[in-house]
Amino acid sequence: xxxxxxxxxxxxxxxxxxxxxxxxxxxxxxxxxxxxxxxxxxxxxxxxxxxxxxxxxxxxxxxxxxxxxxxxxxxxxxxxxxxxxxxxxxxxxxxxxxxxxxxxxxxxxxxxxxxxxxxxxxxxxxxxxxxxxxxxxxxxxxxxxxxxxxxxxxxxxxxxxxxxxxxxxxxxxxxxxxxxxxxxxxxxxxxxxxxxxxxxxxxxxxxxxxxxxxxxxxxxxxxxxxxxxxxxxxxxxxxxxxxxxxxxxxxxxxxxxxxxxxxxxxxxxxxxxxxxxxxxxxxxxxxxxxxxxxxxxxxxxxxxxxxxxxxxxxxxxxxxxxxxxxxxxxxxxxxxxxxxxxxxxxxxxxxxxxxxxxxxxxxxxxxxxxxxxxxxxxxxxxxxxxxxxxxxxxxxxxxxxxxxxx
Numbered sequence: 001x002x003x004x005x006x007x008x009x010x011x012x013x014x015x016x017x018x019x020x021x022x023x024x025x026x027x028x029x030x031x032x033x034x035x036x037x038x039x040x041x042x043x044x045x046x047x048x049x050x051x052x053x054x055x056x057x058x059x060x061x062x063x064x065x066x067x068x069x070x071x072x073x074x075x076x077x078x079x080x081x082x083x084x085x086x087x088x089x090x091x092x093x094x095x096x097x098x099x100x101x102x103x104x105x106x107x108x109x110x111x112x113x114x115x116x117x118x119x120x121x122x123x124x125x126x127x128x129x130x131x132x133x134x135x136x137x138x139x140x141x142x143x144x145x146x147x148x149x150x151x152x153x154x155x156x157x158x159x160x161x162x163x164x165x166x167x168x169x170x171x172x173x174x175x176x177x178x179x180x181x182x183x184x185x186x187x188x189x190x191x192x193x194x195x196x197x198x199x200x201x202x203x204x205x206x207x208x209x210x211x212x213x214x215x216x217x218x219x220x221x222x223x224x225x226x227x228x229x230x231x232x233x234x235x236x237x238x239x240x241x242x243x244x245x246x247x248x249x250x251x252x253x254x255x256x257x258x259x260x261x262x263x264x265x266x267x268x269x270x271x272x273x274x275x276x277x278x279x280x281x282x283x284x285x286x287x288x289x290x291x292x293x294x295x296x297x298x299x300x301x302x303x304x305x306x307x308x309x310x311x312x313x314x315x316x317x318x319x320x321x322x323x324x325x326x327x328x329x330x331x332x333x334x335x336x337x338x339x340x341x342x343x344x345x346x347x348x349x350x351x352x353x354x355x356x357x358x359x360x361x362x363x364x365x366x367x368x369x370x371x372x373x374x375x376x377x378x379x380x381x382x383x384x385x386x387x388x389x390x391x392x393x394x395x396x397x398x399x400x401x402x403x404x405x406x
Contacts, residue, residue: 022293023337030338030375033283034345034367039352040279042365044272057098057225059235060259061218061242067254071247079246079255081215089220092241096234098223101126102215104205111198112178113165120161122179122198124205129219130156135195139173140188147187147201155179156188156199180208222262231263284378291334291386298330298390323391330387331380338379342372 063079086100104124110117130142138159147154155177163170165177172186184200206212220238225231235258236250243250346367353365 019297019333022297023333023340025289025293026287026291026334026337027341027344029283029287029289030341030379031345031348032286033280033375034342034371035348035352036279036283037276037371038345038349038365038367039362040272040276041367042353042356042362044276045365046361046363056261056265057222058261059220059222059231059238060261061220061238062216062257064254064257066248066252068249068252070249070252073247077248079242079248081218081242081256082245083213083215085215085242085245086218088245089218089238089241093234093237096222096224096230098221099126099128101129101219101221102202102217103129103219104202104209104216106180106205106208109180110178111161111165113172113175116165116167118161118164120196120198122155122200122205124202125199126202128221130199132221133192133195135190135192138189138191140186142188143199143201148203151203151207152201153182153184153204154187154201155184156190157186158196158198159189159191160196161198162186162189182208225262228263228266231260231266235260235263287378287382291382294330294334294383294386295389297333298326298387299393326391327384327387330390331383334383334386335376335379338375338382342375346372 061081063081066073066075066077066079069075081102083102086102090097090100106122106124108119108121111120111122125143127143127145127148140156143154143156146152157165157172157177159170162172166172166175170189172189175186176183177186178184179198179200222231222234225234239256239258240250242248242256243252246255248255349365349367353362356362356365
């Protein structure tokens with residue numbers, strides 16, 4: 001064992017520059033593989049977090065215009081969603097529909113508090129929508145069922161607007177603001193990136209709009225679905241129900257517009273899996289250049305040690321021992337520089353994870369123990385392959401010719 005280690009060290013010392021350059025290629029290939037896998041995991045984790053969010057388990061529906069004649073109606077007829085559609089879908093598809101909600105937007109206008117005012121529109125929502133929305137409640141509470149039943153004039157403000165209306169600290173909780181000529185009580189303040197909506201109860205917004213039954217959209221929260229096909233079948237069933245209520249061709253995709261977040265999320269996960277597989281392929285191709293270099297080093301090493309191998313064969317060394325030595329040297333060199341790439345790759349991944357800790361598209365970019373083990377196995381196999389052909393060449397050395405050449 002110690003003789004084998006000495007042989008490996010001698011090979012490294014004898015070809016310092018060549019070994020260093022080739023080792024760098026191996027280390028670089030593994031480094032890139034680890035970093036790419038780490039960032040790939042970060043993207044995967046972020047996407048899974050969004051896909052598993054209850055707000056993503058939905059199908060959104062908007063009214064459109066028919067593009068096909070149907071039952072005596074001409075094409076181009078406008079389809080307007082109704083409040084009764086929500087109840088009908090919830091009743092008919094209770095097996096996979098958890099809840100049906102809608103939003104109602106007000107016209108843009110002044111929202112005031114004393115001498116301060118901002119120009120913004122309000123958004124009437126259901127309690128379930130805020131419970132599944134990606135918002136952080138800073139103070140107070142969200143809209144609840146009692147607000148809906150009472151058509152209460154309560155409002156949820158984003159923290160940015162709370163600070164503008166009630167400077168400097170934005171202490172708006174329990175205070176009054178003016179919206180559409182009415183006085184509203186601030187019951188909650190939230191913080192969310194890219195979201196500055198002003199939320200009021202849907203029933204209150206409906207009252208302001210003259211108790212209209214028209215809806216601009218529907219958000220259907222799903223349950224008991226697992227596969228992409230399940231999501232597509234659910235969407236097809238919902239479209240068929242609306243087609244029956246509004247008398248349009250179920251195959252007419254322009255009549256109602258849908259966004260199936262559930263199925264789209266699963267498609268995204270499939271794409272992420274393909275991305276991870278592509279990262280492995282890219283990393284292995286990068287590693288290949290280093291493996292070729294290791295193989296060249298071992299060929300040179302075998303050639304320079306032809307006389308030594310001839311003597312060992314002459315005194316009875318078994319071919320298997322020579323084969324083992326050459327392959328072991330190759331595996332050792334590959335693994336040594338490979339682990340340098342692993343360590344530097346993990347450190348770099350941790351640094352990138354720290355730098356992107358607030359990014360929405362990357363979450364916990366890291367390399368698991370399983371991946372480290374898999375990379376180690378790849379290194380051992382790659383090293384063995386790099387040393388195989390030089391080892392086979394060493395077995396072809398004939399003792400008589402080797403001694404005569406010397």
